[in-house]
Amino acid sequence: MMPERRRTPVEPDDVEPVACTVDLRLQILHGVPFFRQLSHAEVAQINARFHARDFQPGEVIYGAGAPAEHLYAVATGKVKLVRHTLGGQDVLLDILSPGEVFGSLAMLGQDRYPETARAQTACCVLEVSARDFGAILRRHPSVALVALDFVGARLQEARETVSQLSSATVEARIATALLKLAQKLGREQDGALLIQMPLSRQDIAEMTGATIETASRVMSQFRKDGLIDSGRQWVALRDPAALAAIVGVSRD
Amino acid sequence: MMPERRRTPVEPDDVEPVACTVDLRLQILHGVPFFRQLSHAEVAQINARFHARDFQPGEVIYGAGAPAEHLYAVATGKVKLVRHTLGGQDVLLDILSPGEVFGSLAMLGQDRYPETARAQTACCVLEVSARDFGAILRRHPSVALVALDFVGARLQEARETVSQLSSATVEARIATALLKLAQKLGREQDGALLIQMPLSRQDIAEMTGATIETASRVMSQFRKDGLIDSGRQWVALRDPAALAAIVGVSRD
DNA sequence: CGCTGCCTTGATCTTCTTCAAAACGTGTGG
DNA sequence: CCACACGTTTTGAAGAAGATCAAGGCAGCG
Numbered sequence: 001m002m003p004e005r006r007r008t009p010v011e012p013d014d015v016e017p018v019a020c021t022v023d024l025r026l027q028i029l030h031g032v033p034f035f036r037q038l039s040h041a042e043v044a045q046i047n048a049r050f051h052a053r054d055f056q057p058g059e060v061i062y063g064a065g066a067p068a069e070h071l072y073a074v075a076t077g078k079v080k081l082v083r084h085t086l087g088g089q090d091v092l093l094d095i096l097s098p099g100e101v102f103g104s105l106a107m108l109g110q111d112r113y114p115e116t117a118r119a120q121t122a123c124c125v126l127e128v129s130a131r132d133f134g135a136i137l138r139r140h141p142s143v144a145l146v147a148l149d150f151v152g153a154r155l156q157e158a159r160e161t162v163s164q165l166s167s168a169t170v171e172a173r174i175a176t177a178l179l180k181l182a183q184k185l186g187r188e189q190d191g192a193l194l195i196q197m198p199l200s201r202q203d204i205a206e207m208t209g210a211t212i213e214t215a216s217r218v219m220s221q222f223r224k225d226g227l228i229d230s231g232r233q234w235v236a237l238r239d240p241a242a243l244a245a246i247v248g249v250s251r252d
Numbered sequence: 253m254m255p256e257r258r259r260t261p262v263e264p265d266d267v268e269p270v271a272c273t274v275d276l277r278l279q280i281l282h283g284v285p286f287f288r289q290l291s292h293a294e295v296a297q298i299n300a301r302f303h304a305r306d307f308q309p310g311e312v313i314y315g316a317g318a319p320a321e322h323l324y325a326v327a328t329g330k331v332k333l334v335r336h337t338l339g340g341q342d343v344l345l346d347i348l349s350p351g352e353v354f355g356s357l358a359m360l361g362q363d364r365y366p367e368t369a370r371a372q373t374a375c376c377v378l379e380v381s382a383r384d385f386g387a388i389l390r391r392h393p394s395v396a397l398v399a400l401d402f403v404g405a406r407l408q409e410a411r412e413t414v415s416q417l418s419s420a421t422v423e424a425r426i427a428t429a430l431l432k433l434a435q436k437l438g439r440e441q442d443g444a445l446l447i448q449m450p451l452s453r454q455d456i457a458e459m460t461g462a463t464i465e466t467a468s469r470v471m472s473q474f475r476k477d478g479l480i481d482s483g484r485q486w487v488a489l490r491d492p493a494a495l496a497a498i499v500g501v502s503r504d
Numbered sequence: 505c506g507c508t509g510c511c512t513t514g515a516t517c518t519t520c521t522t523c524a525a526a527a528c529g530t531g532t533g534g
Numbered sequence: 535c536c537a538c539a540c541g542t543t544t545t546g547a548a549g550a551a552g553a554t555c556a557a558g559g560c561a562g563c564g
Contacts, residue, residue, distance in 0.1 A: 085419040093411055105404050114408055141393035151403045152357050156366055158410035159345050165417035166461030167337040209418030248338055
């Protein structure tokens with residue numbers, strides 16, 4: 001038989017606050033890597049250009065193809081970026097946590113969003129117009145340098161994904177995705193890495209370029225092998241080392 | 253039988269100069285989008301920080317894993333960026349033409365090159381230390397803004413590739429790759445788009461996450477269908493519209 | 505002339521998708 | 535509290551896309 005599934009490790013106090021108070025805004029903005037090096041006065045000044053918006057799970061923050069007029073910072077909750085292919089399926093590009101930035105980063109470049117941003121959980125995001133963000137960049141050159149770094153890091157991530165999709169099996173890609181999620185937002189618990197967020201088989205499939213069925217099969221296999229454990233709002237990596245080994249085996 | 257193959261459309265005067273004279277350096281640097289908005293005096297000042305290096309086809313400009321200490325601009329020729337996977341195969345991330353920038357763009361971020369840069373043709377590149385480039389960025393904030401745009405555009409490209417790899421057939425991916433190459437460095441000739449560069453089946457395979465054999469089969473089919481024509485140092489798109497249709501069909 | 509390297513083509517095999525159906529779990533209304 | 539309905543997950547069986555294995559073919563070059 002398959003191993004007994006643990007009861008949900010999610011505790012009430014783990015739940016993030018959804019409300020986006022004025023105090024929180026300043027705190028979040030100061031925590032955003034973009035503005036970390038600025039003084040409190042400067043952040044306060046920048047804060048004036050932002051305004052907060054709340055979203056329910058599943059709500060669209062902006063849709064692919066819409067004019068790219070805003071830049072956003074996640075305050076609370078999780079946001080996912082999804083591309084729609086011509087074939088009708090979706091590709092999950094990234095899942096963003098508080099402090100991360102998305103939207104119209106390249107001010108001159110694109111004039112349309114190439115992807116849809118959707119609230120994965122109830123969340124609050126801070127919004128600034130592309131115009132105002134441009135002004136911030138010009139006024140605070142150090143912000144532009146950090147932004148350059150940020151976008152550069154994303155570029156490397158995206159290219160890593162390209163590499164994986166080109167060469168690795170679905171098993172390896174899913175193992176990689178789980179490890180990356182855990183690294184980004186995992187917590188240690190009972191000797192396992194706990195990823196606490198709603199993560200459907202469909203999400204996993206869209207992250208790894210597989211079908212729902214294949215994703216389900218692989219996840220089932222991982223659970224049978226004692227590598228992971230999962231429930232409604234969480235996935236726990238019981239044996240990250242074994243998952244890492246799977247990444248290294250197979251094709252890639 | 254298959255259609256008669258045209259004689260090579262490559263003409264002697266098409267060949268780019270390889271030598272990288274001092275005059276050329278200034279001209280190239282001024283043509284690089286990064287520095288286009290700067291005055292001649294400023295470019296001259298920046299030029300002093302660069303030095304030119306020549307490479308033979310196939311030579312490595314920098315290897316994956318090496319300390320990321322330099323930033324480069326292509327002066328003449330073509331440079332390709334390749335990732336090596338754990339499985340031993342290579343993934344071709346990009347082919348760069350004169351005016352394009354590569355290497356250590358994110359100054360703070362990565363400390364190692366995640367990919368190898370290799371001369372696709374004989375070429376000359378302008379090199380600057382990451383340290384000096386950082387100084388340039390701080391001295392000329394407008395350069396940082398352009399760089400941000402540049403990296404942002406690359407990020408979108410990479411994500412587009414992720415999307416394609418996740419959803420499109422090899423046929424569609426190869427058609428896309430050919431169209432993208434033609435758009436970037438194609439010339440009109442005899443009613444076809446001519447891509448003039450050495451482009452092996454292996455290159456195409458590495459660009460699209462396919463095997464050499466599959467790439468060869470697809471290219472052969474395209475030629476039989478009159479969509480393309482190819483020779484030693486060139487590929488001609490005889491029917492770009494049909495290729496675009498293939499991109500839209502199949503899965504993606 | 506006969507290398508050597510790249511391209512082509514065929515046959516077989518693996519991986520993953522697709523189609524189909526059943527099991528599960530969650531929320532709802534009786 | 536139970537029954538039902540809905541969405542999600544799981545599992546099975548068949549099929550397709552592409553990889554792999556294996557020969558030849560063609561061109562440039564010593």
